[in-house]
Amino acid sequence: MKTPNETLITGIGVLSPSGIGAEALWEDCLNKKSQTSDGLGCISDKDFKSLCSLVNESPWLKKKPLSLERSLYFSLYSIISAISDAGWKEFNQSDVLLIGTTTGQLSSWETKFIDLCQKKLEEEDLSYLDKQPLGNLGDSLREALSFPGKIHIISSACSASTQALGMAHDYLNSKRSERVIVGGVEELGQLTIKGFGSLKLLSNKSCTPFDQERSGINLSEGSAFYTFEKKSLMRPHAYIVGGRTFLDSYHMTSPHPEGRGYKRSIIESLKQADITSDEIDLVHAHGTGTFNNDQAEANAIGEIIGASTPVISTKGVHGHALGASGAIELSLCIQILKSAMIPPITGLNNVDPEFKLLLPKEKIERKVTYLLKSTLGFGGVNSSIILKGVAQ
């Protein structure tokens, strides 16, 4: 029975290196099929062309963008898919759109800006720099969709979209809005590829979360958006029952080794959901495949959730989509709740012996009622959300 604090997830729209739609990603996770190559997970040109056609033909598109900008079209595809899935007929003035992203419309300005730097900033038409502020993505979406409501951009690094999911839950609990569209988008670019490379965090092999030989992140791109409501005539996909963010206050890029902020985000999310850690049936971890992240997570999860609850990461399939990762991975959490099937950790061969966790290398048939999804971000931002499955 639904309790007042539950938020309904009524619509889903997902785009990942596995392809267009949540089903493609789910199948790859069940079958341990990695979609990263040379350490990167990209949206294929074929898929991009297809989604652009889908967007441009949609009655939701009120003003066609002037150019096929990647993150704009990634977002449009996922938003339109979600609101269509939810059965919405039009937007309301009170609707809110929350977007989690780290780099926004990066490819719209990055290459030209690098050229500009080489010419020492001598250039006449610099209008592309208007795309550099993240807020421009919100403005572009407003124009394309004629969206009448509020648009807020959350840029809390890798926790951006997970934090946005928790914020959306708060919007509905506070009754300041009846409907929220929430999610995340990210596209690959030189900034992130060269940047993460300079920090020695990338691996050019497929990501191996929680493995004793894990060697780093596979960067990727994509988008996922959802509709959250308090009531709907449609059967929801799942419920959100808690979502909290806490800071490590420790280091600019490395997580606290004991997962200080991470543990608090889990504990406070459990409190908000009014459940205990024993009731969590599965943890979908951040599991990036770096030494520090996986260690911090394993320590925190082991302490709070224990060693008998399965813990998975799916980044071995789709890579790490930075600010969009929480949102993209939410789609897998929803599939787990619906199907009573827990996918294996793709890429995991030998569990790090330091980790006293249940880390499945093969899929498990098991009903999951409460699921914890967490992300850790640069700057020490730790976000957790708790999902509940819909009773059959």
Place this chain on the structure above:
Amino acid sequence: MKLLAYSKTTEIDISEQISNPLNRKKSINMLLCEDSLKKLLESTTLPVGLPLKLFLCSGEGELAQTYKFYYDLAVNQRARPILFQNSLHNSTLGSCSIAFPNIEMGATISSSLHSIESALDIALNEIEPALILIVGVDAYPSELKEIKEASHSGKINLESACSSAIFINDKSHACSKASPFGAIKDIHFDFSVKEGFENLGPYFPANGLDSLFEKLSLLKKEEKIDIFKPNGTSISYDITYD
């Protein structure tokens, strides 16, 4: 949500911190925020027992660090790790959280000219009693200032600065009752562009707090406060009074 205190720092105010070699790994954004938060937290006695939640807002993000990263990449074909980590919008939040470890929750908001208002709108959803820190910062390297002003049709004189404010969302608390300002009950965004810009003088995109503080400080007990943005859009606040 009631305003308790407000503070502003400009680049001139932190000239000593900028030239201090101990701060060589910190960006201008970080130094501005730290100074503004320090002044803010020292200006008021914080009630005990309420968690501190920080919303760090920036219209441009870590623009100077991003520019330096790309410049080094373009000219010297190298990616410097410190510039990359500092280029992410969230790095400013990370830096503040280390400088002020009693801040428990944080979020980075980047909604261009409406970054502060986005943060306030999200903060209004906080049901549990808390002290809400709203910080807005933008800083412009000399190489990009004119270019960025041109993107606003030259109608804004951009400044590098940080404004911060602390709010309390528990109206039963003694601190809230003691505050002379009205409480923000709701925020409305009007994205229709009105004719003409207001000439706002030195301005930065994440600067929504200066105008709000100015209007609240008048203590006129207005139930609606309207603030125009440089691009002609407007924000309207519903204010309640004890």
